[in-house]
Amino acid sequence: MKKKKKELQNSLLLKALDFIETRKSKTLNNFLIIIFSVTFLLLAHWYVPLRLSNVFLSELILNTFLFFIFLAPTLLFINGFFIKNLAIKILHFYLLLIPVLSSWIILFFFIGWLIKGEIYFKSNRLQEIKTKHYLINLYHETIKSDTRMEFIILRQEKEILPGILLYKQLYQKIVSEKNVAGYKIVSSKEGAILLFNNFEEEKYKLKDFIYF
Numbered sequence: 361m362k363k364k365k366k367e368l369q370n371s372l373l374l375k376a377l378d379f380i381e382t383r384k385s386k387t388l389n390n391f392l393i394i395i396f397s398v399t400f401l402l403l404a405h406w407y408v409p410l411r412l413s414n415v416f417l418s419e420l421i422l423n424t425f426l427f428f429i430f431l432a433p434t435l436l437f438i439n440g441f442f443i444k445n446l447a448i449k450i451l452h453f454y455l456l457l458i459p460v461l462s463s464w465i466i467l468f469f470f471i472g473w474l475i476k477g478e479i480y481f482k483s484n485r486l487q488e489i490k491t492k493h494y495l496i497n498l499y500h501e502t503i504k505s506d507t508r509m510e511f512i513i514l515r516q517e518k519e520i521l522p523g524i525l526l527y528k529q530l531y532q533k534i535v536s537e538k539n540v541a542g543y544k545i546v547s548s549k550e551g552a553i554l555l556f557n558n559f560e561e562e563k564y565k566l567k568d569f570i571y572f
Contacts, residue, residue, distance in 0.1 A: 409527050409570075413519060415483050415499075430467040433459040479505045486540070489547050493568040494518045495525075496552045500540050510537050514545065514554055514562075518570050528570050530554075531562055 412418035437460050440452040473479040482502045489496040499513040514531035531554055535543075542557040551566030 409529075411517075411525050411527060413517075413523050413525050415485060419481065419483065427467075430463045430470065433463045486543065487545055489545060489552065491547065494566065494570065496545055496547065496566070498543060498545050498554075510535050510540060512540065512543050514552075514564075516552075516564075516566050516570055526570055530564050 412421075433456055437453070437456045440449055440456065443449040443452055470479070480502075481504075484500045485497055486500050487498040495517045497515050497517055499511075499515065501511040501513055503509050503511070512531070512533050512535050513529065515527045515529050517525040517527040520526045530552075539556075543561075544555050546553050546555060548563070551564045553560055553564070554562040
């Protein structure tokens with residue numbers, strides 16, 4: 361009787377441990393899926409005309425998830441501990457060993473560059489004009505890595521969901537930092553006029569719904 365009771369307890373314990381391992385594996389997998397999905401959506405604004413309306417929040421979330429992207433190989437490596445097949449587990453470790461080491465080396469240098477201010481991306485909204493159907497925004501963006509580049513960017517934007525903007529890039533130019541203050545926009549009947557030092561730089565005919 362005691363033997364059967366002990367066997368039952370051991371069986372329940374093994375089932376509980378197996379359940380915990382499965383839950384951990386599923387949780388880690390779900391976490392990885394969320395990281396990759398959200399990062400993809402945030403990076404998509406470089407290629408797809410969608411962005412967050414809050415510039416600071418957009419940068420903060422993007423940088424945070426980029427940090428986790430560097431940690432993704434490590435999380436996948438840890439996930440290998442939950443693989444039951446020994447041969448697949450060993451293969452999994454060998455395949456991910458180099459990506460894990462590489463990601464940590466890159467992350468180490470990346471954090472160092474950020475702390476020293478040697479690499480960064482910054483976006484400032486210089487001016488905003490609100491109309492009935494859309495926004496016209498003038499941005500000053502700075503990208504620094506090996507060299508520092510200053511951009512003037514003009515976008516027509518429309519909020520399609522709370523906090524999410526559909527946009528069309530109207531103008532982009534590399535400028536010197538001293539010339540940034542010379543740019544401004546004024547609205548017109550047809551759309552907008554971009555001025556540099558009070559002289560007309562570009563004139564734009566804008567559509568109410570951005571693309572139509």
